[in-house]
Amino acid sequence: MADLKIAGLVNRMSLIVADEALVILEHSSTKDRVIKILYENIESIIVWKKTSWVSMILAMVILGGAAYIPLSAYRTLKDESMLWVAIFLGVLLVALELVMVIRKKHYLRINHGGEAFNVVAPVFPWQIRKFIGSVKEKTEAAQKELREKRDQAAHVHHEPAEAEPASAPLPPASA
């Protein structure tokens, strides 16, 4: 599934690519706020990303500091277990930093019906690509279907003998 699940420190959110609309669930303790954005109304999706340098530096300071304590203990006490603890924390730090470099903060702006819905998603790039790909596909299909219906309706209401300018208002549908 191409759904996007965002778990932040404070907010949790799910973006669900449903059949008729893009459903955004803002999770809370006992209820979810449901926002539906119809595919036919989506005008554009803007994506940009930022590396969270503050989090990276924080992780480096905290884990680096935590790894330094057993390392200095190994130097003074010559206890080999302390060295293994320091190595473990060092590997953890490197892995965490790598994940933070790859898993950037993605900012999504969904413009629909003159409004913009903003989402901050700390997810992997392939997750966001998959999500946008499926939203784009559904949106294009919905808008194409709507255009076809509009064209069909216009074809029924327009008599070919009367050539009207494109901007002229059409007669009432039920008249």
Place this chain on the structure above:
Amino acid sequence: MSFAGALETVRFSGFDCPSCGQRLFVDSSGPASCPDCRWKGEAYIMRPLKEKALLAQEALPDKAVCAHHPTKQAEAVCAGTGDYICMLCAVELDGKIYSAEYLNRAGRDSLEKNYARYMNRPDQELNMYLVGLIFLWILSPVLIPLAIHKFFGALKQRKTDKLYARVVTGSHLAVLGIFLFALTGLYMLIFASIIL
């Protein structure tokens, strides 16, 4: 549903730069950047249909009559169907004018799809009761029936609500159920041993 001339394809011409707010003009999907603040990103451009004229003054010819009351002069254009409508039919909703006829038919469903609402999460409440059962075991005679009620509530909602079924998987509820009934059995054993 009728699309009598009220809808037209809107060619997306641009968007505001998320960093400095300057209008950026982009014709097609792909990488986008702001020349002023050097913001970089990607833009995916769609082609929605939009109402061409929402207000009566913009589209109404002088002799237009209401589509539903042919003897009455048209005062507005329905934003849903594009029909000319009189004041009897016009209903203002969310800043736009719709015909009562349109709202009584499929239009109401279509409009409601856009509105925000709330979805109950009995599984989340069940989670809280389970945590309560572990740390506040003295309250278990109250918490266990509440938790069981929420568990069956979640099962029922899964059957009726498609969206809920998509968010809360069967395996998720199964794990919660196993945990709940294991705790219930444990507390029953403890209380039975205390009483006997």
